[in-house]
Amino acid sequence: xPEFRLQDSFSRKIDYLRISVTDRCDFRCVYxxxxxxxxxxxxxxxxxxxxxxxxAQFVALGTxxxxxxxxxxxxxxxxxxLCERIAALPGLQELCMTSNGSQLGKLAQPLFDxxxxxxxxxxDSLDPERFRQLTRTGDLAQVIAGIDAATAAGFQHTKxxxxxxxxxNDHEINDLVQFxxxxxxxxTFIEEMPLGSISEHSRAEAFFSSEQVRERIAERYTLLHxxxxxxxxxxxxxxxxxxxxRIGFISPHSHNFCATCNRVRLTAEGRLLLCLGNEHSxxxxxxxxxxxxxxxxxxxAIVEAMALKPWKxxxxxxxxxxxxxxxxxxxx
Numbered sequence: 001x002p003e004f005r006l007q008d009s010f011s012r013k014i015d016y017l018r019i020s021v022t023d024r025c026d027f028r029c030v031y032x033x034x035x036x037x038x039x040x041x042x043x044x045x046x047x048x049x050x051x052x053x054x055x056a057q058f059v060a061l062g063t064x065x066x067x068x069x070x071x072x073x074x075x076x077x078x079x080x081x082l083c084e085r086i087a088a089l090p091g092l093q094e095l096c097m098t099s100n101g102s103q104l105g106k107l108a109q110p111l112f113d114x115x116x117x118x119x120x121x122x123x124d125s126l127d128p129e130r131f132r133q134l135t136r137t138g139d140l141a142q143v144i145a146g147i148d149a150a151t152a153a154g155f156q157h158t159k160x161x162x163x164x165x166x167x168x169n170d171h172e173i174n175d176l177v178q179f180x181x182x183x184x185x186x187x188t189f190i191e192e193m194p195l196g197s198i199s200e201h202s203r204a205e206a207f208f209s210s211e212q213v214r215e216r217i218a219e220r221y222t223l224l225h226x227x228x229x230x231x232x233x234x235x236x237x238x239x240x241x242x243x244x245x246r247i248g249f250i251s252p253h254s255h256n257f258c259a260t261c262n263r264v265r266l267t268a269e270g271r272l273l274l275c276l277g278n279e280h281s282x283x284x285x286x287x288x289x290x291x292x293x294x295x296x297x298x299x300x301a302i303v304e305a306m307a308l309k310p311w312k313x314x315x316x317x318x319x320x321x322x323x324x325x326x327x328x329x330x331x332x
Contacts, residue, residue: 101121
């Protein structure tokens, strides 16, 4: 087992890395990016070999969990091979992926065979027209087919992620809970995060808190406190009527998870973000390209970057742009 060597200045153990393998996506979700996006030139994003090198160094330093994200990770050519190589790293306990589900119909089985152990799949509506409005380009039937393909491939503890927007999809909360119950899937409701400048809606007016979601669920189901954890920011509850699933809540505004934060993020262009809600970062791409074949240089940069990790984010409930970068290149 690799020696654990990553700890920030607040004595938090950092053992979870999220990697954005691409900033590109086949959806344009209204809370994630602008309708017209300018994506990074290919030369500015990390190569698959560079991503693998960073993953290997983190695991050598004691990282136990890696999640691959995007954009949409499954639009990146060579993603299945990358998964296979990362999953084989000695000492890594869990390789996960967050996806919009659009490509899972054809890739769920190859991903499972490559060693990906768990999937998070975005699902913000069960109404085809509303789903199209929220994603701008998404096909609900295709995503549901991808969810079912993941189950058929052998994935367990698959989790659906739903960003709740007041007046847009909050009336579907219990329909989504029932969908998760029917398919034996976990479900997490997420408060919208103020990343990037958007004009499609007012984030302040669309805010729907985790507490409001729980109140809505309580109209139909009985929620029970749970001590379950998957190593991420979700706080889980059980459903008395369906104890085989978990309902999670990610609450960056109403109940932040900073005190127990154990994660850092690698952006598509190779910046190591120490906090989702701040710009503290280290440029690992420049280290990789200036010192090829010298992993000790990369190790030094990673270890030193831990000192940059702030105590907490400072998300505010208003429409000012607090963090310029969009979620699609942040790494989840």
